[in-house]
Amino acid sequence: GDSVTQMEGPVTLSEEAFLTINCTYTATGYPSLFWYVQYPGEGLQLLLKATKADDKGSNKGFEATYRKETTSFHLEKGSVQVSDSAVYFCALSPLSGGGADGLTFGKGTHLIIQP
């Protein structure tokens, strides 16, 4: 079945550091890929998405590129802030249009940004 693997952390960085959170996936066909963010005590929020190969999703300074050849969707940010501290989840949807049938999530990466 479909699966998502991401570094679990915690990942601890200093403010203004460069961030990379790795995510790789296993799926048949052409899935859509997502990054969600969960702040303490809150539900998950969609951060960015990509629905086909070579698409780049971006939001709030974060970026991720859908790499079909390496089955990856790594999350990057050039300069992190303390407010970026949260848990980040990589996820896939089996339908290329980003359809329902539920999302398959990675286990989440806890990011801690120190001032």
Place this chain on the structure above:
Amino acid sequence: DAGVIQSPRHEVTEMGQEVTLRCKPISGHDYLFWYRQTMMRGLELLIYFNNNVPIDDSGMPEDRFSAKMPNASFSTLKIQPSEPRDSAVYFCASSLGPGPGYTFGSGTRLTVV
């Protein structure tokens, strides 16, 4: 818009008791999902509805779990009888159409002692 509303935020119950978790999706959304989050297993899809009809409940762990959606604005997830291994955070999410970007509620943290 108030977003997806879940209640209660926290629930502590004794083993063997019945637990009911509630969810109010965003008005107009036609898909509703129930997820469970644990440290060991991460986020797992339990069941989802489309237009109040259960579409896929293959993620429901066992017969102790049941979910209903009597109308477009309300869903429940019931566990009877509850067990300590059911302790987790349960999230409800809704979306308009099957597209991506579900809106999640803040979750219900369930502790079964």
